[in-house]
Amino acid sequence: EAAVTQSPRNKVAVTGGKVTLSCNQTNNHNNMYWYRQDTGHGLRLIHYSYGAGSTEKGDIPDGYKASRPSQENFSLILELATPSQTSVYFCASGGGTGGNTQYFGPGTRLLVL
Template identity: 90%
Template sequence: EAAVTQSPRNKVAVTGGKVTLSCNQTNNHNNMYWYRQDTGHGLRLIHYSYGAGSTEKGDIPDGYKASRPSQENFSLILELATPSQTSVYFCASGDRGTNERLFFGHGTKLSVL
C-alpha cells in the first residue's frame, strides 16, 4: 500500500509567523498535491507538482508557496500566516499521466491564532 506521511499532525501558529508543512511519499510517484479542507468547501487544490523542482498553482494558491526538492518530498509554506489559513491540509501523491488514484496522508490540522 502506498504511503504518504505528513508532519506535523497538529500545528498552532501565530498570525504573521512562518509555517512549513511537510509531506513525504514512498510510492515513487511523480505527482504530488496540497489540498485544504474546510466545511462547506470540501477539498481545494492549493499547489501541485509534476516532479522534483516543479511546482504549479492550483485553484487557491494565494498566500501559499510550495517546494519540491526531491521526488519524495513536497512542502507547503505559509510565509505570513493568517487566521483565514486555519484549516486541515492534506498532501497526496499520484502517477503522472494516469493519475488514476491519489494516495492521501492523514492530514495536518493548522490553527493560526
C-alpha cells in the same frame, strides 16, 4: 500499499509567523498535491507538482508557496500565516506508477491565532 506521511499532524501558529508543512511519499509517484479542507468546501487544490523541482498553482494558491526538492518530498509554506489559513491540510501523491488514483496523507490540523 501507497504511503503518504505528513508532519506535523497538529500545529498552532501565530498570525504573521512562518509555517512549513511537510509531506513525504514512498511510492515513487511523480505527482504530489496540497489541498485544504474546510466545512462546506470539500477539498480545494492549493499547489501541485509534476516532479522534483516543479511546482504549479492550483485553484487557491494565494498566501501559499510550495517546494518540491525531491521525488519524495513536497512542502507547503505559509510565509505570513493568517487566521483565514486555519484549516486541515492534506497532501496526496499519484501519477506514474500510481496511475490516476491519488493517495492521501492523514492530514495536518493548523490553527493560526
